[in-house]
Amino acid sequence: MKKILFIGAGSMAEALIQGWIKEKVFTPQEIYVTNRSDKERLQFLQETYGVHCLFDQAIYKEADLIILAMKPKDAIAAMCDLQSKITEQSAILSILAGIAITTITEYLGNRPVARVMPNTSATIGMSASGIAFNNEVSSGQRIMFLQLLEAVGSVIEVDEDQLHAVTALSGSGPAYIYYLMEAFERVGTKVGLSKDTVRLLMTQTLAGTAEMLKQSVDEPDVLRKKVTSPGGTTEAGIQALEQYQFNEAIEACIKEAEARSRSLANG
Template sequence: MKKILFIGAGSMAEALIQGWIKQEVFKPQEIYITNRSDNERLQCLHDTYGVSILQNDATFAQLDAIILAMKPKDAVTAMQLVCTKLADHTAVLSILAGIPIDTITENLGDRPVARVMPNTSATIGMSASAIAFNNVVSVEQRNTFLQLLEAVGSVIEVQEDQLHAVTALSGSGPAYIYYLMEAFEKVGTEVGLDKDTVRLLMTQTLAGTAEMLKQSPEEPNELRKKVTSPGGTTEAGIKALEHHHFNDAIKACIKDAEARSRELAKS
């Protein structure tokens, strides 16, 4: 793919733009951007990454793919505005939460469509992405889309319906981890450490724990038990989590996010 267009210019679009340019998947001038009305945002991305702001409709005929990155509530309107401008060969990569492939083809025609749920860690080449394809996507296009996502992290292929769960877990996952870090920093300062010290300790702890899960053949509960000595400090902390229904909170978090994704699909 030599020319692509982002329709929408939010944080996820920026994460992919930054990641792809950093990994030299695209040159800045091969990436076009547009959105509904926020010209200041477009100019900011242009100044920061050197990407091109879409100036006229003639560019549409040259595009290999468009990336749908607008807010889900604006998706149908945006697709209706561009549907007659796209070339027959132009493929679609959607990063929209909840918007099904059927809705995309209803508005953009029977063309190759891939739905992907990445996350903002694509910025540093560490996204966890899942992707689903319609039956119009060729083997070559499928491989190209997979390579695009592999350039900014890891990617797995799933059934489209599973993307609701992916959205709730890894798509929204960075926000949950940042929220957890906020809590660590707050309580860390309450028990006598400065914020920078807490940040250093906990970011390394999170990174080390993630690497242990990747490298160790043991299940998480076995690794947890190895850290939890009977009558010790870790056991006291785990008991507090159980007392405050930590598992129930996580369950509610994921199920509510997954349900919201399905609501977006229906609407």
Template sequence: MQKIIFIGAGSMAEALIHGWIKKNVISPHALFISNRSNKERLNELVESYDVNLLEDHTHLRDADLVILAMKPKDARAAMEVIAPHLSADTAILSVLAGVSIDTIEQHLGSRPIARVMPNTSATIGMSASGIAFNNHVTDVKRALYIQMLEAIGIVIEVEEEKLHAVTALSGSGPAYLYYLVEAFERAGAEFGLSKEIVRELMVQTIAGSAEMLKSGNLEPSLLRKKVTSPGGTTEAGIKALESMSFNEAIVNCVRSAENRSRELALEE
């Protein structure tokens, strides 16, 4: 693509920019960034990635792709600003939680629109993304968007309605895992282990467990049982988790995030 413009310059925009440039998928000279008011943030991204500032909205007219990456609460105002400057051929890729394709069409007109929910692991080419398309996206464009996203991880096409669940699972998922590591660090500190030691142990444990899940056909429950000897230490730990309703806590966590995604759709 010759020209891709980000409207919004937060963490998700940076993750995509970083991932695409690192993987040599898109030249930094093809990427343009803008946001509502934070010039310091824009300058930081320009210095870090050698991308371009979008200094005038009239330059939107020759964009191949516009990526909506602002906060969902700012989406309506931002789309009203850019709508008059878009050509009929410009496609839209939205990474906004909760903002529907129908809403985007209402503000930006009938055009190719894709909604994607990546996560910040795009920065290292390890995102897990869900994507949905409207009827104006051709097979060629669909393949192109999927190829762009596969360069920074995996991407799975889903019905748009399912993006609420994708948001709650993989979109927010890295934060849950970081929170888990924080808890392990606190637990390790009780036994005199430094944060650095606990982190090194747990990061490798998580990475190894993920590879076990990826490389084999065993269900998570069977892998768990292979680690859990009757009367052993792992069983004692699992029983403690069960006594604290661990499964219910995880389900409630995802349910709350999914509900919030739906609320955002109603708020915008």
């Protein structure tokens, strides 16, 4: 693969660009990026990563892989514009939340399409991605798509309908964790610690907890109970979370995000 073309230049596109360049999957010279109108954004990507943002229109027909990375609300207009510019040989990798493969092939033709929901941790090679393929994807292309995502983290193949849940969980997941960190920092400073101290303590705690979940054979509830002494501080904290309906809040969060993904698919 020699040329890839990003249609869209948002945060997820940048995360993949940065991750792939860092992992030497692609050179900056092999990556082309365009968007609808934000020229300052394109200039930033060009200056930061050395990718092509001003290029001849012939690139559309020369690209081996087209990556759909625009905002979902702009997808139909972008695909209408794209359909006459690309060849039948170009494969499609879509990172659009909620936009079905059938919608993509309706506008871009019956070609190989992979839909993936990565997250912005691709920037540091630690994305968690779910991917689905249409029947036009060959075994070789399937391996290629999986390798692209494995280069920037972990990837699991799912049925396309399950991508709504993947979007709600791991796709949006980093934002939930950052939101949690914001809360830790606010309350940590209220109880007398500096923001830097809270950040150091909690990032290490989150990293250590994630590693324990990866290495341990125990279920999360077992690990939690090992930390929770009867009548101790952890138990008091857990009781407060239960009082404020922590589980219900998490369930509402995921269900609302999944429902939004489905609504995007339905237009």
